[in-house]
Amino acid sequence: MQKSDSLLTLRIPRWTLALAPLALLVALVAAFLLLNPLAFFSGAFPPLEQLNVQRVTFPAEGEIRLELINGGPDPVTVAQVLVDDAYWQYTVTPGNTLDRLERATIDIPYPWVDGEPLAIKVVTATGLTFEEVVDVAVRSPRADRGTLLAYGLLGIYVGVVPVALGMLWYPFMRQVDRKWMNAILALTIGLLIFLFVDTVLEALELAAEAPGVFQGVPVVFFGILFSLGLLLSVGRSGRMKSPLGIAAMIALGIGLHNLGEGLAIGAAFATGAAALGSFLVVGFTLHNITEGVGIAAPLLRGDRPALRTFLLLALLAGAPAILGTWIGSLAFSPFLAALFLSLGAGAILQVTYEVGRLLVRDAQRENRPALSWLNFAGLAAGILIMYLTAFLVKF
Amino acid sequence: MTVGQVDHQRNGFHPLDLLYDFDYGTVTEENGRTVREWNIVAVDQEVEIAPGVYFPAWVYGSPTSAASRKQGRVVGQVPGPTLRCVEGELLRIHFANASLHPHTLHFHGIHSARMDGAPGIGRGMIGPGESFTYEFEARPFGCHLYHCHAVPLKRHIHKGLYGAFIIDPDPERQSGEAQKAARSRNHQYAENKAVNEMVIVMNGFDTNFDGDNEVYAANSIAFGYVQDPIPVRRDQLQRLYLVNVTEFDPINSLHIHGNFFDYYDHGTTLEPTLKTVDTIMQCQAQRGILEFSFADFEPGLYMFHAHQSEFAELGWMSFFEVLP
Numbered sequence: 001m002q003k004s005d006s007l008l009t010l011r012i013p014r015w016t017l018a019l020a021p022l023a024l025l026v027a028l029v030a031a032f033l034l035l036n037p038l039a040f041f042s043g044a045f046p047p048l049e050q051l052n053v054q055r056v057t058f059p060a061e062g063e064i065r066l067e068l069i070n071g072g073p074d075p076v077t078v079a080q081v082l083v084d085d086a087y088w089q090y091t092v093t094p095g096n097t098l099d100r101l102e103r104a105t106i107d108i109p110y111p112w113v114d115g116e117p118l119a120i121k122v123v124t125a126t127g128l129t130f131e132e133v134v135d136v137a138v139r140s141p142r143a144d145r146g147t148l149l150a151y152g153l154l155g156i157y158v159g160v161v162p163v164a165l166g167m168l169w170y171p172f173m174r175q176v177d178r179k180w181m182n183a184i185l186a187l188t189i190g191l192l193i194f195l196f197v198d199t200v201l202e203a204l205e206l207a208a209e210a211p212g213v214f215q216g217v218p219v220v221f222f223g224i225l226f227s228l229g230l231l232l233s234v235g236r237s238g239r240m241k242s243p244l245g246i247a248a249m250i251a252l253g254i255g256l257h258n259l260g261e262g263l264a265i266g267a268a269f270a271t272g273a274a275a276l277g278s279f280l281v282v283g284f285t286l287h288n289i290t291e292g293v294g295i296a297a298p299l300l301r302g303d304r305p306a307l308r309t310f311l312l313l314a315l316l317a318g319a320p321a322i323l324g325t326w327i328g329s330l331a332f333s334p335f336l337a338a339l340f341l342s343l344g345a346g347a348i349l350q351v352t353y354e355v356g357r358l359l360v361r362d363a364q365r366e367n368r369p370a371l372s373w374l375n376f377a378g379l380a381a382g383i384l385i386m387y388l389t390a391f392l393v394k395f
Numbered sequence: 396m397t398v399g400q401v402d403h404q405r406n407g408f409h410p411l412d413l414l415y416d417f418d419y420g421t422v423t424e425e426n427g428r429t430v431r432e433w434n435i436v437a438v439d440q441e442v443e444i445a446p447g448v449y450f451p452a453w454v455y456g457s458p459t460s461a462a463s464r465k466q467g468r469v470v471g472q473v474p475g476p477t478l479r480c481v482e483g484e485l486l487r488i489h490f491a492n493a494s495l496h497p498h499t500l501h502f503h504g505i506h507s508a509r510m511d512g513a514p515g516i517g518r519g520m521i522g523p524g525e526s527f528t529y530e531f532e533a534r535p536f537g538c539h540l541y542h543c544h545a546v547p548l549k550r551h552i553h554k555g556l557y558g559a560f561i562i563d564p565d566p567e568r569q570s571g572e573a574q575k576a577a578r579s580r581n582h583q584y585a586e587n588k589a590v591n592e593m594v595i596v597m598n599g600f601d602t603n604f605d606g607d608n609e610v611y612a613a614n615s616i617a618f619g620y621v622q623d624p625i626p627v628r629r630d631q632l633q634r635l636y637l638v639n640v641t642e643f644d645p646i647n648s649l650h651i652h653g654n655f656f657d658y659y660d661h662g663t664t665l666e667p668t669l670k671t672v673d674t675i676m677q678c679q680a681q682r683g684i685l686e687f688s689f690a691d692f693e694p695g696l697y698m699f700h701a702h703q704s705e706f707a708e709l710g711w712m713s714f715f716e717v718l719p
Contacts, residue, residue, distance in 0.1 A: 079447030080397050082609075086708030087397045087445070087617065096447070125447055127602025129609060 046126050047074035052211035053132040054333060057140040058112060066106040066120060070098035071211030077125040083110050084119055112137045138272035141329045151266055151325040158265060158284045159258045159321025164314040166292015173300055181300050183378035185359045188294035190382020192352040196345055199257050203341035210335035223342025231350040246298040246354050251317040253351040254291050256344030262324020263337045270329035283392025290385055291317060397617055399446030406443055407470040408462035410619035414593050416461035418476040431480045432487040433457055437494045440471040444610050445617035445710060450600050452555035453494055473615050474596035475558025481581060482536040482565045491526040501544035502560055506531035513544050520545045536564035538636045538662035538682045553601055553642035559594050561636055564665065576665040591631040599641045608643055610710045617710025624696060624714035627689050635685040639677035648676040650702040656687035674702050694719040
């Protein structure tokens with residue numbers, strides 16, 4: 001027997017090695033909770049309170065509903081509610097005290113005035129106030145057939161119709177020169193770049209509205225990376241490299257973007273932040289028409305696809321807008337909206353990469369520069385058209 | 396309206412205690428002169444000012460106040476105890492600071508600079524654990540107030556260090572009609588017993604320290620006299636000593652429903668300074684005496700509140716309950 005056996009060569013079973021640090025952690029936490037060795041740092045400080053109002057809805061005339069979440073580290077007790085600087089009757093479910101990350105609903109019977117702003121403040125037991133300002137008080141949509149139909153139709157008008165219209169240019173585009181086809185691809189890339197930037201900025205804006213504990217802004221970046229990575233891995237399979245595959249990926253990315261657009265529109269109409277003017281509908285049609293062109297562009301090479309294919313692609317890109325308007329009007333959450341938009345942005349980025357590669361490969365085959373003046377003009381035109389048509393829909 | 400009930404037991408004082416209590420201190424004779432003494436202590440105390448809303452207040456307390464006598468120990472209250480005396484008496488206020496911060500006692504009255512309770516003058520600010528006796532003659536007669544004058548001034552006032560200070564007129568110094576009025580105002584005379592005397596200090600609380608009051612009240616508790624309306628007998632003259640100590644807002648006011656009153660600005664006259672009005676306004680530290688009667692009125696609830704509707708909806712709303 002060798003006397004120089006070190007401790008490290010002793011036969012300690014693996015499970016002990018895995019569990020020992022955990023056991024130590026448990027012991028450390030227990031000791032901390034029992035003995036409170038860092039008592040130096042605790043003083044007579046009031047709790048750190050943070051209440052986030054997730055949504056304010058007006059379910060009926062004379063009714064206001066607040067959905068709250070405790071986004072802070074300490075429990076918060078709701079003591080009183082102020083509506084327009086007047087203490088008002090209210091009920092809170094499930095209870096007055098919200099633990100960390102707990103949700104509650106406050107119902108206030110208040111004669112709100114249609115179309116006028118309203119400021120609601122929640123006063124906690126320590127006297128802190130958390131305010132939510134409603135820009136315009138409007139009756140919130142209910143999930144009944146009429147509402148679903150109306151918002152669904154809105155989604156179709158904003159999503160499916162423009163994409164389908166854009167695809168109608170396919171026969172014309174098939175007739176043109178090779179170099180013009182590539183210019184159209186460049187236009188598609190321009191459009192996608194605009195959509196990427198637009199989606200990311202919208203996502204960040206929404207993420208900022210979410211409670212800090214959900215870390216909305218970092219999640220946007222992680223969402224982009226996640227969907228980008230996922231789609232790149234999926235795209236490595238041969239099927240995805242075909243013209244139809246690329247068109248489908250573009251449609252998917254645009255679909256996710258339109259989901260986010262639907263969320264924004266649905267929420268805007270439901271909260272009275274926007275009224276449906278013909279201006280808005282025309283605007284969306286023009287703005288999204290180029291998306292149809294972009295989806296059809298990769299299909300210009302190879303066999304002419306069946307009509308069914310175009311319809312399915314249009315639905316893939318446009319139908320999510322319907323889902324978006326439904327969710328946006330009935331159950332909007334800034335965090336989830338930001339998340340979906342970030343996934344969409346990642347998808348758009350991946351598609352931009354694919355279409356770019358297509359363009360470069362084509363140029364190489366014909367011994368022409370990828371970034372020719374014509375292609376560059378196409379790229380710039382894509383961005384410019386999207387920017388100018390956005391004037392009709394941004395507010 | 397607020398939701399729920401304030402736990403007055405936990406606070407140590409009830410709004411109706413604050414309304415009716417006059418702290419007369421201890422009276423002795425010195426060289427043929429009446430000397431009246433009080434022991435006032437400043438403490439840090441959490442007060443529930445609206446159901447479920449707790450404010451970290453700085454308050455005054457006195458062993459001879461109603462709240463303290465009920466509890467058998469010195470209880471801090473906001474507004475502080477109403478100190479009442481008679482003009483010409485020598486007043487000694489023994490102030491002890493049991494708070495964690497320096498404070499003073501500044502009286503609105505006629506006295507020397509040394510006894511003024513202003514920082515840097517005379518004894519200046521009284522530190523934690525220290526004490527000082529303020530001594531001066533009770534003059535002029537009227538409805539006055541006292542408050543802390545330590546710096547920063549806003550915070551020391553809005554956190555609750557204030558109270559009413561009443562000097563009764565001495566009828567021996569008056570004659571004719573004026574003497575009759577003085578006898579009614581002086582607590583040592585029988586005519587005073589026929590009058591229902593009340594004290595209301597209009598105040599507010601900035602619970603989130605943003606420079607704006609979230610709660611307004613008559614005697615600290617939001618909607619306090621809605622939960623417990625003030626009983627009023629039709630066979631009595633009503634006399635209300637009203638003081639405004641609201642911080643942050645330039646003015647406060649009082650309006651009575653269904654009735655009018657005579658107003659004695661500062662209470663320093665025996666004739667009303669304003670006759671037959673139903674709304675008066677007061678800036679911070681302005682005060683006065685309201686006299687009115689509900690004789691021959693229908694019994695019922697008569698509202699009175701600040702006529703800044705914002706203050707009324709934030710807690711400064713009350714009821715007189717006229718009894719049959």
